[in-house]
Amino acid sequence: MAGIQRAEAPRPTHRLIPSRFPPISAFEAVASAADLAQVMALEGWTNDRLVQQRLQRLPAKDWVFGRPNAGVVMAAFLHAPAGGLRFSSGALGAWYGAAAVNTSIAEVAHHLRRETYNAGMDEMRSQYRAYLADLEGGYQDIRGRSGEFPELYAPADYSASQVFGEEVRASGDHGILYDSVRHPGGQNVVCYRTTSILNVRQSAHYEITVRLDAKILVRTLQTNV
Numbered sequence: 001m002a003g004i005q006r007a008e009a010p011r012p013t014h015r016l017i018p019s020r021f022p023p024i025s026a027f028e029a030v031a032s033a034a035d036l037a038q039v040m041a042l043e044g045w046t047n048d049r050l051v052q053q054r055l056q057r058l059p060a061k062d063w064v065f066g067r068p069n070a071g072v073v074m075a076a077f078l079h080a081p082a083g084g085l086r087f088s089s090g091a092l093g094a095w096y097g098a099a100a101v102n103t104s105i106a107e108v109a110h111h112l113r114r115e116t117y118n119a120g121m122d123e124m125r126s127q128y129r130a131y132l133a134d135l136e137g138g139y140q141d142i143r144g145r146s147g148e149f150p151e152l153y154a155p156a157d158y159s160a161s162q163v164f165g166e167e168v169r170a171s172g173d174h175g176i177l178y179d180s181v182r183h184p185g186g187q188n189v190v191c192y193r194t195t196s197i198l199n200v201r202q203s204a205h206y207e208i209t210v211r212l213d214a215k216i217l218v219r220t221l222q223t224n225v
Contacts, residue, residue, distance in 0.1 A: 006138035007177055009189045012199075013097030013135055014104045017072065019127040019205065021079070027071035033060045045078065050090075054078045057092045062194045069200040072131060077194060086158050087165030087176055087190045094165075094175070095191040097133060103186030104130070105208060105218055110182040113210040125209040127221065132203050135189060136196040137174030143187060146179060155181055165190065 024043055030036045040046050046055065055078060064073045073095065080093025088094040098104040108128060116124040146153040151160035168176055169192040180186035191197055205221040 004140045004142060006173070007141040009097075009135035009137075009139055009175075009177065009191070010099040010187065011134050012132040013099065013189055014101040014203070015076075015095070015097045015131045015133065016101075016104045016108045016128040016206065017075075017131065019129050021075070023069060023129075024071040027065050027074065028068055030065035030070070033063050033065070036063055036065045050082060051078045054080075054092050058194070064194045064197070069131065069202070072200055073194055073197050084158065084162055085190075086161045086181075087168070087178075088192075089162045089166055091166075092169075094169070095133070095135075095194075095197050097135065097189050097191070098180065098183075099187040099189075101130060101203075103180050103183040103188065105206065105216070106183035106186065107180065107188070109208055109210050109216045112208060113212070113214075116210055116212060121212075123209060123211045125207060127205060127207045129202055130204040130206060132199075132201050133197050134199045135174070135191050136198060137191075137193060139175045139177045139189060139191075140168055140173055141177045143177055143179050153179070153181055165192075168192070 026039045030039055046052050058077055064070045076095045077093040080088065082090045084090040085096065098107065112124055112126055142149055142152060152164055154160065165176060174193050174196055175189060175191040177187065177189050180188050204223040207219040207221055209217040
């Protein structure tokens, strides 16, 4: 889209991952792409046909290994929801982060509440590991422009935003900076380049409880910073 400038991502960015998906430390000791393929096979990652397809779409030069939390980065691209997210289709995932942890919590709580509703429950509780990451590169900046691009900020319809996001990915750009739809005043970023996701480190554990009456309860279980 014309008129969109590029900007650097906030540092650090915050990302929450369900604790039921434990990190795989073997990724950190891998020294080559061939070794990584073997580790993924041993861990059962490539048993999933969708993961196999995504791995084929991610060039081997972009596989992340041999550094802390490499598996966390790879999982963001290979274990994304089948229907995709706001700026990424189901064909290949991406790294989503927020400028503040409260924004990450609000984003996670929105999806958790949707699970609660679909399950016919009044309340649902889940635990998350929080990660910090430094994102390199320039990002297409659509912050403060929801009035110009309402289709990219649609609350539930990702059809237009996924097309836009995949066009940005295909162009070679690093990603997109955008306002959070779930947390007024919050800012998010999506990064399409695995090798630009640096210094990934765990920061805390949270327990998030959502209720259909719109209440969000957050309990810090552990902090590493």
